[in-house]
Amino acid sequence: MFAKLGILLALASDGTVGSCLAADEAPTPRPKYERAVLIRFEGTITPLLEQFLYRKLAAAEADQADLVIVEIDSPGGLVDSSFNVAHRLRDLDWAATVAFVPREALSGAAIVALGCEQIIMAPTAVLGDAGPIFLGEDSLFRHAPEKLRSDLARKIRDLAERRRRPPALAEAMVDMNLTVYEVKNRQTGARAFLSEHEIKSSPHPDQWEKGPLVLESREGSFLEVNGQRAVELTLAEGQAADREELQKLLGLTGAPQVLEPGGVDTAVDILNSAWITGLLFVVGLVALYVEFSTPGIGLGGLVSLLCFALFFWSRFLGGTAEVLEVVLFLSGVAFLAVELFVLPGFGVAGIGGLLLIVISVLMACQTFLIPETKYEWEVFGKSLMMISCSALAFLAVAASFGRHFGSLPLFNRLVLQPAGAERTARAAGGDGGDKPAPILAPANPFGVDVGDWGLAVSPLRPAGRARFGDRYLDVLTDGDFVERGRQVRIIEIQGSRIVVRDVEEA
Template sequence: MIRAVAIVLLVLGLAGLALAAFDKEANAASGKALYMKIEGPIMPLTERFLSRAIEEADESGARLLIVELNTPGGLLKTTESMVDTILDAPVPVVVFVSPPGSRAASAGTFITAAGHVAAMSPSTNIGAASPLAGDGQRLLPENRASAFQRIESLVDRIVERRGRDRDALMATAENAASYSAHEAVDAGVADLIAQDVEDLLFRLDGWSVLLNGREETLDTRSLALFKIEKTYLEHFLNFISDPNIAFMFMVAGFFALWIEFVAPGALAFAPGITGVVLWAMAIVALGTLPVSAIGVALLVLAAVLLFVETQIQGIGYFGAAGVVSLLLGGLLLFGDFTRPDIQPPAFDPPTIRVNLFLVLAISLGMFAFLLFALRDIRKSQKTGTTASTTPDSVIGLTAVAITALSPSGTVTLGGEEWTAVASDERPVEQGTEVEIIKQDGLVLTVRQAGESPSETEP
């Protein structure tokens, strides 16, 4: 019986493989092209999207993949990876700088040139590929030399595989040269000009490309065009990988964790759980961005100093140092220490850094928190009533539940509100008098007034 089941499963598996192969051949025979859009800075998530599209085009038997490109540039490391992915693609990749008014600046220059066919719409431009720092400033001489070596190697690979004009490509990096669509075709950087995707397919018919060492002639007549969209996960990752969002997640996560440390167990551990989730998303976001180790170290130092300020009785030195560290850490989180150049770049490069006004707003908010909130926290730490509330002074006193305790909630003691937890985890109704039997920081453990210890112990 077991042998018969195994044979049936094997036959079904082979049949599935055969159907998949037949479907791929059928798609290729019927004529299918995939189409995707890349807009905005070139980042690691962009490379993942491109790799997925190429893989999907290959698996579905598509005749070619059209990449509509509009980018101000991006990371050199990601550009190198994307160029190699296109050069080794198992299906023809047509990079199309479109619609009119778009550009393939900086990193986009080499991505376009790496395509089996490089096409541009009228009123588009390509070039201005001088290497810059993440904050948009020109690199220091020693870093600039290293970057140019990598660009030269990248251009040589493109020239070898695609036959582009090397001098014209290098001029975009060495002299920030920029070409219009017609100039790019004349200079040997691009292959053709098309109005839109339909016009592009018309002009590609009969075009010969070199695909992994063999020459192929494109047949683009009556091709069915299918657009590849980003997945929900890719949209979410794009959202959190914004430097401003990543920074806000880090700061909000710190505050949530701080609340959990100050009032453990409050709100059913919601602050602690929220803090962990926010920090996890921040770490994921930082993994897609060029993070400065100094920026991260300053933010961690700020968190430590601000936490220390809330735990000891000082005169604000730790808090002030924490705010300064937060300000500097936010500004340097995605930047470096390049000096500004006298001559600005010839184009508007993508800047990967936290918005200055956002950092200032958060730092000022932190300063206000230190001035007002910490004063109240220390007051509650010092005086639970008009008398001193040292760890043993409130034990035995009677408070009133101003919210239901199920098992946690809020009680009032001497005109001040405290977080409280019922000792036996039995619900305590609002308005009930409770006796304090334990204090842990700003959290009180209570039982209903009049109950004996034996009644509250399991």
């Protein structure tokens, strides 16, 4: 019996019987991942790119993906955005994460890759060189001060330790003076990569046998490795030249679904450009001016609301605006409305409203409150220049609209013509005859008519209030500023608009 059993085991070891049993009894292996998605992470890392990745991660989660492949091709970017993305990938608990680097993941992009569970690189792709730099006063890039480098070193070590990668090699990406050695534990034979400081500070320094220096970490250079070398140093888990090899390496039964940029992503990119932002400001401010000048129309308010809603919506999705900016902006508009209609005279409310609007827009265009570095000052200067140019364009357009709004072919249809328009023209002397105009009852609900005199009870800029007899009415000048207490004369009535002019000028 034992002899027969021995023969059976021998046959099984040769594969004759074993293969038959396996064919009959072994279940078909299930794929490791059932639904994989791929997100392209390309270009300079900014809050805009950061928010794009977050939107795609949300879409992948909603699609019940169990594997997220982040295809990284980036030279780096902002430090805060890079670490934010890395931490989001590190804390992802509903899917496995893989960073695929077909070409380069340098600087901040290397930090993003370290946040993933696996790093797969093309053999010639490069990873590392995450040394922080900033733009100096001479417009040349400089290495960041030691205080900032120390903080980055701690953060990148934490990322590497979380993913069981050599923290010393990760730190060497941001510290050009750190040298790393390949070491071997004399008792266990375990291989590791440690810096000189790590060896000396370990509980048993004598247990480590120092080997050769990791050449890429030599003093004076930030660690940067290609795909093959990254695998040797255990910074990467594998190599794949393209997506097909990546698919085979991960054991996927089909190509991963690529989450392409959608209409929202395209709209956000366009609306975050400086030219489009400036155009939104000009159109929104002009529409707001028209609404304040002719409050009975309503179209100006709707257009203004749409423009500023698009601005803040794009900045929300772009990662530079939050609720505070919207609150400040709405407060500024409310202050201006109070200044125009409740407390005549340009004072604290008007100035405060303008400041709140400018501050809210500046804050919505940048990720910092007060600029500190040269780069932040440049961003602040560009935002301020964009707001200034938009304000100048608004003033020019508003002045033109103030004089010609009612006569423009497109906009005169937005204003209801009074029933006594023909009589209005005669009363204004438009018929050119010597016969005096007949005296008729006013053909509008205001109880006044063209040619009536009144007194400005508030500054007209150009909107304000004037008294005609015992009636207090909202009026609008034809573009000129009229001080409070000046006598004015009605020169035009169109729908809800009463246009006046200073008596001396008239």
